[in-house]
Amino acid sequence: MQDYGAMIRSTFELGSVRDAELLFEAIVKNAFPTFTFRRLELIRVQQDTPYLEGRSWNHVFEIRKGELDNFPVWEVNCHRVTMGKTPDKQVYLDYLTLDFIRYREA
Numbered sequence: 001m002q003d004y005g006a007m008i009r010s011t012f013e014l015g016s017v018r019d020a021e022l023l024f025e026a027i028v029k030n031a032f033p034t035f036t037f038r039r040l041e042l043i044r045v046q047q048d049t050p051y052l053e054g055r056s057w058n059h060v061f062e063i064r065k066g067e068l069d070n071f072p073v074w075e076v077n078c079h080r081v082t083m084g085k086t087p088d089k090q091v092y093l094d095y096l097t098l099d100f101i102r103y104r105e106a
Helices: 003-010 015-033
Strands: 041-046 051-055 061-068 071-079 089-094 100-103
Touching: 003 015, 015 041, 015 051, 015 061, 015 071, 015 089
Parallel strands: none
Antiparallel strands: 041 051, 051 061, 061 071, 071 089, 089 100
């Protein structure tokens, strides 16, 4: 179990673009480990309310800090933007370790 606390602080407190890119990739890979997303790219970082937005060739990702059962989590949303059958996916990850917690219920 890896702790991403330093990378999270560097991204949202210090404004490190490189750490933001690495954090975005790590969150997407931990949220959807069985999927391969081509050309992952970070589009936007919002520092005041931790938020990341990015895309791949076929998907758009929104990642924001949230709360689940009074614990901080990442809410990860994945939406397909090209033709295909992949449904939208929403996942909760642990805020510091990026470990999978559960899928979000609709």
